[in-house]
Amino acid sequence: MKHVAVLGCGNWGTTIANLLATDIDVSIFDNNVKMYVHETELEFEGKTRKLSEIINNLHINPKYLPDVKLSENVVAVTNFVDLKNTDVLIVCVPHQFLHTVREVYEVILKKEELIVINLAKGLVFEEKLSTPSEFVSHLINKKCSTLQGANIAHEIANKVVAETLIGYHDEFEKRIFKSLFVKPYFQVKFVKYNPTIDVYGALKNVVSFAYGIIEGIIESQGKENEHDKIVFGSNTKVIVLRRGISEILKFIEEEGYKGGKELFLETCGIADLIVSCEKGRNKQCGKMVCEAVKSCQSEKGMLSDILEEKFNGQKIQGMDTVKILYEYLKSKNRQNDFLMIKMVYELLFETCDLSPVYEFI
């Protein structure tokens, strides 16, 4: 009987814990799917309550996935010790908190046969640049698989038909993942593990952020716009998209990641990018830039803080990824070879106005 645990209770973590718990195959897995919750208190129905208690008693996560009734066998735990039986660990925390996997691994007593799969998006830059699955793997000296795809969380939570991609290491893992993840509405394709899968998951957020910025500019056109002579529209938005894609592929090639072109045609590539540009949190955040630019004109450098605040504590991965990417590229003096990354970075962390966009277009 294998024990399954999800590390993280954001909207994606909660969604995936619920997906795994629903109709879980009890001939293979323990019925309960544990979800590690970073405990917090919140106002709920007039009372101050603990998040884990609401999840376990009322089977909803009011903070990150308020509209979805969770399966009763999603069990919130708040202490790493409660994860000690874990056989399959699903990592679904913002990449800033990936280091906690090391602590969990100690608690699991460094179980030899532990299966780990990463669902986090982003990049880590400590000495060298790593994808989340590479970073986790390095932390615990153990293989880490990855799942990435065009998977807007609240849609998956509502059983909307979607496809995803799992990069697995061996046939045993593949069988386990198949039993766990495949659902009538969740089509899973399996390929041999490749860190490039995660690179798409990280870089697409920079492009969708930039795409959102253009959308914000389009919507505010005609109001107060110093660049009023230059008109943006759908034709302009796809200029950003196209150049963003070229930049992703260039980055993948120049950094020596393999299989970029084939993986671009999988759901982790073009499909995830497009759905993020249509509906993702980073695009929405990019869209807010115009408004935020106005409110922080006197306090340069605050733009990123304002945006994070608006998202109720949820991490805006694209913002963090662009910072990491820019710092990484700058450390190699290559920042001028990636003009979209540079444009988003300058806007967020330097000029705090839209001039980098007009320069880029």
Add this chain to the structure above:
Amino acid sequence: MKHVAVLGCGNWGTTIANLLATDIDVSIFDNNVKMYVHETELEFEGKTRKLSEIINNLHINPKYLPDVKLSENVVAVTNFVDLKNTDVLIVCVPHQFLHTVREVYEVILKKEELIVINLAKGLVFEEKLSTPSEFVSHLINKKCSTLQGANIAHEIANKVVAETLIGYHDEFEKRIFKSLFVKPYFQVKFVKYNPTIDVYGALKNVVSFAYGIIEGIIESQGKENEHDKIVFGSNTKVIVLRRGISEILKFIEEEGYKGGKELFLETCGIADLIVSCEKGRNKQCGKMVCEAVKSCQSEKGMLSDILEEKFNGQKIQGMDTVKILYEYLKSKNRQNDFLMIKMVYELLFETCDLSPVYEFI
């Protein structure tokens, strides 16, 4: 002094004639840009008037581009004889009418130094499959360049920033096109001519049509839907998009077209596809499928007619392209290798219901 003429007065033809006429370089070109209009009478301000007269007297095209004031040097002509001085011919008719280029060429007295550029999208299947520029070239035994890009016509007409791609044959042509087409809001990239550019222009319409179908299904969900248990959303739309892209690239490779992967990253490739999926006429038409399916359930095979009617006589290229592609593939018994093309074809011309979509997903 070179004379420029646009063959076609649809929304793209009118837009491009207006773009060329605005600030035309009179050191190289005659001031007037002729636009061949297939004459028609229409009700306008309470009177029955000829389209060409409205264009020449009031400088608008009420039929295809009603909201845009045209430059006064866009001159509508209704007889091929009026094109006899033409030095640069811009072909912008639906691909069904491309054969008229032969007649125009006779009128131009088969001018040796005539420059021809195609802006039409679609494919022709007569004995063999041709792109519009290949077909024109074959008709008049003369090189034909091509212009394709993410260029929603009414946005270009309103000077929205856009980029386009011209596939040219020689340096002289390139200089002429540069003087004619480049505008502050219209960024033109030049590459050596390649029919693959046109193949993207044709096939993207099939994908955006399919994308629109899914969007129509999403919007009608919960109303009357025999497939109510299967829920579609943004995650599902990009399944169609992703498979569509794979199918385009497969078609290009298997048909022996060159440079597919590089051109996919140009505006004629991914950007044109995405903007068509967001805003294009074929996507809108796909979206109407759900409604139309209901109204023609008793008269199978009428779906395509209903859809064309709704678009006020404007050709829905994606519908025609899918028919040509399917017939071509069927003639080689390869229709089962292209499941998206097959899905759209069956829906439009065979089942006249949504079952092919659910089978495809």
